[in-house]
Amino acid sequence: MYKSFEFTKKIKSFLIAMLVIGALLAAAGIAMNLDHTHRIWANVLLNGFFFTAIAMSAAFFVIVHVLGESGWHTAVQRIPEAMSLYVPVGGVFMLLVLVGMHDIYHWSHTEHLDEVLQGKAPYLNPLFFSIRTVAYIVIWSLLVLWFRKTSLKTDSTDDIQLFNKQRTIAGIFIVIFAVTSSTSAWDWIMSIDAHWFSTLFGWYMFVSTFVAAVAVIIVLLVVLRRMGYMEHVNEEHLHDLGKYLFGFSIFWAYLWVSQYLLIWYSNIPEETVYYVKRIQNFETVFYANVIINFLAPFLILMARGTKRKLNWLIAAAVIVFIGHWIDMYLAIMPGTTGHAEFGILEIGMTVFVLAVFLFVFFSRFAKAPVVPENHPYFKESFDYDNIR
Numbered sequence: 001m002y003k004s005f006e007f008t009k010k011i012k013s014f015l016i017a018m019l020v021i022g023a024l025l026a027a028a029g030i031a032m033n034l035d036h037t038h039r040i041w042a043n044v045l046l047n048g049f050f051f052t053a054i055a056m057s058a059a060f061f062v063i064v065h066v067l068g069e070s071g072w073h074t075a076v077q078r079i080p081e082a083m084s085l086y087v088p089v090g091g092v093f094m095l096l097v098l099v100g101m102h103d104i105y106h107w108s109h110t111e112h113l114d115e116v117l118q119g120k121a122p123y124l125n126p127l128f129f130s131i132r133t134v135a136y137i138v139i140w141s142l143l144v145l146w147f148r149k150t151s152l153k154t155d156s157t158d159d160i161q162l163f164n165k166q167r168t169i170a171g172i173f174i175v176i177f178a179v180t181s182s183t184s185a186w187d188w189i190m191s192i193d194a195h196w197f198s199t200l201f202g203w204y205m206f207v208s209t210f211v212a213a214v215a216v217i218i219v220l221l222v223v224l225r226r227m228g229y230m231e232h233v234n235e236e237h238l239h240d241l242g243k244y245l246f247g248f249s250i251f252w253a254y255l256w257v258s259q260y261l262l263i264w265y266s267n268i269p270e271e272t273v274y275y276v277k278r279i280q281n282f283e284t285v286f287y288a289n290v291i292i293n294f295l296a297p298f299l300i301l302m303a304r305g306t307k308r309k310l311n312w313l314i315a316a317a318v319i320v321f322i323g324h325w326i327d328m329y330l331a332i333m334p335g336t337t338g339h340a341e342f343g344i345l346e347i348g349m350t351v352f353v354l355a356v357f358l359f360v361f362f363s364r365f366a367k368a369p370v371v372p373e374n375h376p377y378f379k380e381s382f383d384y385d386n387i388r
Contacts, residue, residue: 002373005229007366015359022352029345041100042336043345047353048093049188050209050328051086055357057206057213059084059144060177066170071380074372075237076230079220080213081151082365084144086357091137093353097188098130104336105129107194116195124191136184143173151372158374181206189328192335196274198263204255205331211248211293212324214241218317220361222310229370235308236385242307245316246297253294281339282330289330292323325350 033039058080065073101108107117107124117124147169154162182202190201198204218241224230263271278286296319306312333340372378 002232002370003229005224005362005366005370007362011362012359015355015362018351018355019359022348022350022355025344025348026352027348029343029348032343033345036337037100038103039337039341039345041097041103042332043349044093044100045097045104045188045336046328046332047349048090048097049332050212050325051353051357052090052094053205053209054213054216055084055086055090055144056140056177056181057210058217059087059140059147059173060210061213061217063147063170063173063177066166067174069377071377072237072240072384073381074375074378075233075381076217076221076241077151077372077375078365078368078370079217079224079230081148082361082368083213083216083220085148085364086360087144088137088141089356089360091141094133094137094188098133101126101129105191105194106335107191120194124194129187129191132183132187136180139176139180143169143176147173152368154372154374155369156374158376160376163376189331192332193274193277195270198259198274200255200259204252204259207248207252207255208293208324208327211245211252212321214244214248215317215321215324217241218245218313219321222314222317224370225310232371232382234382237381238310238313239304239307242301242313242316245313245320246301246307249294249297249301249320253290253298256290256294277334277338278330282334285326285330285340289323289326292319293327296320296323 029043030040061080062073062077062084065077097104105124107113107120108126108129110121110125113121122128147166150162150166150169154166182205185202185205186197189205190197221230221233221241225233260275263275297316300312300316300319301307306316329346
């Protein structure tokens, strides 16, 4: 038997303190920016989307391994599974975005649409946008709760039919997610710069948040190990997580370069305006984004040994998490605030939403065994070896 996680008073007190500090800083930031409400709502979108997308990417992490009949991931499965349960809560922040829609999206000002936006109006209009937002949150929430409910049933029985049901849910999930991960990125992020579009933007956003989700899985795993849990996780599991972090950081860089070079080479004004705005007004953030999200994990995790050592792995994971928050900041702020701003509003809002995310995670993680012992491939997770 594996020790169940206890959501202790000490952990709760720490997270409540984070919530209070974040709320106070955010409130102060909001009070200071009442004349610049676009910045306030941009931060709601930034953190609402970032953490909700991380939760959905955590669900994807589990789903893709279930479909692939993976064995190794069962040792850590309950971590991304609990992370995914943040989706209904994160959905509340995304619904708040509808309140501040006019401060974020130029196309929502229907009385001042130019010819390009008039052509996009059948899709980009406040009513249809609101319907899609609600649909994303409801469908995603139902999917993650459905999978979680089935997963918990396996703790009391080894009936193979439940595992087959999980695969069925995973198949449904991945088809829906394949479509909605892109369309939601178009709606919530790309439409901020409504005159510009990229055919690989959905992929870019997915990979960015998936890498961040892997980083959070690693950080939570290390934290839980230092609390005395998840001691069954060995170097082989760490190595696989490290390879995910390394490999998808490279993939993110590939997509970043692919998008940038095509636009730079074609030199079409309607396309280059996206990067001109970011290089001119967000120059430091623009170049830091590439260095932090590509160069740092590349250099840290390129050696095999660093993927198997907790200290190196968690250092890379923290850097990548911060880096992809910056990546999301760079995707949202140039089209809303117009220039780089970072103060107590950004810090407070991020700390507050992060605290909510962690509170949901730890409370849900405590409601199930730390491992799915009845999973048919659970024992297999300890009987494999990465190629040396």
